[in-house]
Amino acid sequence: MNDLESQLPPPFKEALALLRQNRDADARVDAIDANFGYVWINNLAKNTDSESRGGWIRLPLAFPYANPHGLVTRDALLRSDGDKVADAYNPGHETCKPVSSNGGAHYYSWTWEGAPALNSPKDIVAVAQWYERRIRNG
Amino acid sequence: MRFEFALTEDQYRQILKLLFDKRTSGVDDPERGFLALAFSATGLDRRTLILGNIIEPRPGEVSWSDRRGLVMSHQYYSRSLSLAQSTLGAGLINVHSHPRPATGTRPPRPSPPDLSTDRQELCFVSRILGDERPVAAAIITLGGGISVREYTFQHPKSQEEALLPAFGPAGASLKYAERVRVVGPGLRVLPGNPDKPLSSNAVDLSMTESSALLWGESGQRILAGLTIGIAGLGGVGGILAEHVARLGVGSLVIVDYDKLEDGNFNRSQGATRQESKSRTPKVDVYSRVATEAATAPDFGVTKYRESVAEGDGLKPLLDCDLILAAADDAFARQVLDHAAYAHLIPVVDGGTTLVADSKTLQLQAGKSQVVSAGPGHACLECQGVYTQEEATVARESPSWGRYLDLGNAENNANQVETRAPSVISNNALVAGLMGLRLLALTLRLTPATMRGTQRYYVEDGNLRWGAVRECKEGCSKNSWLGRGDSHFVPVGVDLRWKDLREKEQKSDPKLDTSTKP
Numbered sequence: 001m002n003d004l005e006s007q008l009p010p011p012f013k014e015a016l017a018l019l020r021q022n023r024d025a026d027a028r029v030d031a032i033d034a035n036f037g038y039v040w041i042n043n044l045a046k047n048t049d050s051e052s053r054g055g056w057i058r059l060p061l062a063f064p065y066a067n068p069h070g071l072v073t074r075d076a077l078l079r080s081d082g083d084k085v086a087d088a089y090n091p092g093h094e095t096c097k098p099v100s101s102n103g104g105a106h107y108y109s110w111t112w113e114g115a116p117a118l119n120s121p122k123d124i125v126a127v128a129q130w131y132e133r134r135i136r137n138g
Numbered sequence: 139m140r141f142e143f144a145l146t147e148d149q150y151r152q153i154l155k156l157l158f159d160k161r162t163s164g165v166d167d168p169e170r171g172f173l174a175l176a177f178s179a180t181g182l183d184r185r186t187l188i189l190g191n192i193i194e195p196r197p198g199e200v201s202w203s204d205r206r207g208l209v210m211s212h213q214y215y216s217r218s219l220s221l222a223q224s225t226l227g228a229g230l231i232n233v234h235s236h237p238r239p240a241t242g243t244r245p246p247r248p249s250p251p252d253l254s255t256d257r258q259e260l261c262f263v264s265r266i267l268g269d270e271r272p273v274a275a276a277i278i279t280l281g282g283g284i285s286v287r288e289y290t291f292q293h294p295k296s297q298e299e300a301l302l303p304a305f306g307p308a309g310a311s312l313k314y315a316e317r318v319r320v321v322g323p324g325l326r327v328l329p330g331n332p333d334k335p336l337s338s339n340a341v342d343l344s345m346t347e348s349s350a351l352l353w354g355e356s357g358q359r360i361l362a363g364l365t366i367g368i369a370g371l372g373g374v375g376g377i378l379a380e381h382v383a384r385l386g387v388g389s390l391v392i393v394d395y396d397k398l399e400d401g402n403f404n405r406s407q408g409a410t411r412q413e414s415k416s417r418t419p420k421v422d423v424y425s426r427v428a429t430e431a432a433t434a435p436d437f438g439v440t441k442y443r444e445s446v447a448e449g450d451g452l453k454p455l456l457d458c459d460l461i462l463a464a465a466d467d468a469f470a471r472q473v474l475d476h477a478a479y480a481h482l483i484p485v486v487d488g489g490t491t492l493v494a495d496s497k498t499l500q501l502q503a504g505k506s507q508v509v510s511a512g513p514g515h516a517c518l519e520c521q522g523v524y525t526q527e528e529a530t531v532a533r534e535s536p537s538w539g540r541y542l543d544l545g546n547a548e549n550n551a552n553q554v555e556t557r558a559p560s561v562i563s564n565n566a567l568v569a570g571l572m573g574l575r576l577l578a579l580t581l582r583l584t585p586a587t588m589r590g591t592q593r594y595y596v597e598d599g600n601l602r603w604g605a606v607r608e609c610k611e612g613c614s615k616n617s618w619l620g621r622g623d624s625h626f627v628p629v630g631v632d633l634r635w636k637d638l639r640e641k642e643q644k645s646d647p648k649l650d651t652s653t654k655p
Contacts, residue, residue, distance in 0.1 A: 009626050035533035035630040062628030065472065066530040113527055119614050 031098035067112030171234030179622030181456030227624025229272035322513025370465030373565030504596030
């Protein structure tokens with residue numbers, strides 16, 4: 001456990017452990033900014049094979065009692081037809097700053113509005129799946 | 139640090155049935171007993187031991203013998219210890235009955251054999267659970283009186299120490315809970331220490347004569363024994379500080395980080411122009427107002443210039459018997475909603491939303507709302523006071539939900555200085571309803587008004603009750619009921635307070651922004 005992870009509240013730590021167990025053994029927290037942690041998931045799938053995998057989900061420290069808010073990526077996301085994903089796209093947004101030294105440069109400010117309710121640290125796995133669906137839907 | 143015991147009203151009834159209803163067990167033993175989980179709930183100046191799951195004994199696990207008294211079997215202890223070990227933060231409490239006194243809620247005194255058995259059995263329990271988890275014993279009488287004693291044992295660090303009497307049952311120290319809070323949907327406070335009856339809360343009936351005509355001297359003494367928290371000292375919280383002090387409450391804990399200024403002066407009842415000009419912190423203004431208004435002779439107010447959404451602002455509120463939530467913010471509301479269930483502290487929330495037409499700036503619609511939450515109530519979230527998404531966005535942006543949408547880009551650029559519409563008369567209505575709810579919960583003045591959501595609709599002037607009385611299916615609040623410190627209350631960084639704190643510290647690096655007693 002690194003220094004950042006030792007600062008996390010117990011339900012967040014539990015969620016991270018479950019994410020590593022069920023989704024990506026290398027998932028990690030690269031930054032904490034106020035009320036959000038930037039969780040890197042290495043195998044977050046994109047639409048085209050040419051795109052680099054992975055991204056930072058902005059997970060609230062109060063997870064699962066608060067919702068994920070946004071995704072930061074190294075490269076701009078592409079739709080399956082090759083166009084850029086335009087919905088809520090904020091290139092170079094200041095929200096990327098906490099992970100800019102790791103290459104974070106593109107912010108998608110997708111909220112959890114209308115998504116399934118979150119109740120348990122176990123829901124972290126569904127959150128990762130939801131982001132992949134969101135990327136696919138452009 | 140004060141030490142208290144708390145349980146829900148449902149548990150209280152369940153216990154009385156389990157221990158005194160002959161039909162429940164079919165036996166007529168002089169005493170009965172059971173084991174239960176117990177959790178610590180810690181505030182700034184008070185620690186509460188909260189009764190957890192009652193582990194009902196199976197046939198033969200608890201028995202009475204004339205020679206040995208009440209005996210709980212090794213098998214029963216073993217089963218209960220396994221449950222405690224697998225439950226985060228759980229300790230164990232041994233509860234048994236005393237048939238007398240049959241009336242009244244005087245706390246029963248343990249007999250010498252009770253104390254001897256406690257030491258033997260709980261020393262063993264403590265060694266297994268470790269010193270982080272509470273171990274305690276309680277006695278309940280037929281009349282409903284409760285006394286609770288918590289034990290501390292020294293844990294040996296070597297084999298040599300393990301053989302010394304100081305590290306065994308003889309080395310036990312015990313502490314009685316001073317008060318017992320029975321929570322949900324109302325609040326009752328019983329004395330807890332048989333050696334020290336609750337001090338008779340001082341009242342001055344010459345100052346409270348008109349209201350004591352409704353609830354008597356005994357009701358006035360109940361109010362004088364309460365510690366009430368007020369979270370947020372805006373238009374509603376400021377009025378409440380004065381009302382609650384005038385009602386005769388004994389102690390007030392007030393939490394707010396904001397300062398008085400000309401822009402909020404029109405709804406700051408009791409504040410002076412001088413306080414507005416000098417931008418006095420609201421906690422200073424309302425500790426003065428409450429102290430000047432108080433009718434309880436021993437009234438005291440403690441103030442904290444903090445945000446309720448942060449750990450430092452929440453902690454002092456966990457010392458309170460009931461919290462009046464007037465923070466008008468989804469983040470703070472969510473924090474208090476969690477605390478209400480985990481720490482067994484009823485919360486009464488109130489607020490007003492007024493919507494103006496963006497072009498004409500005329501009142502379009504509005505709603506004032508008062509809601510109670512905590513054990514025996516639906517939670518604030520299920521009653522529609524906030525959503526998880528609102529509580530998330532409030533963590534994201536300090537400006538969320540704060541400003542009037544003026545509907546065009548030019549004006550939007552100036553939104554930073556725009557306030558949400560607010561009228562002191564609406565605030566007074568909410569504060570009045572919250573005060574009445576406080577009386578319903580603590581004195582049962584109007585029992586039918588303890589639960590639910592009251593909404594006043596500005597357009598038609600009607601006051602209606604909301605339909606929601608129970609939490610929705612899938613709501614998890616009851617799963618952390620009474621879990622105390624072992625439940626994570628989702629505090630965080632209040633970005634508005636952080637901004638203000640940083641600005642103040644920049645302008646005066648030596649400044650300590652907190653106002654702590």
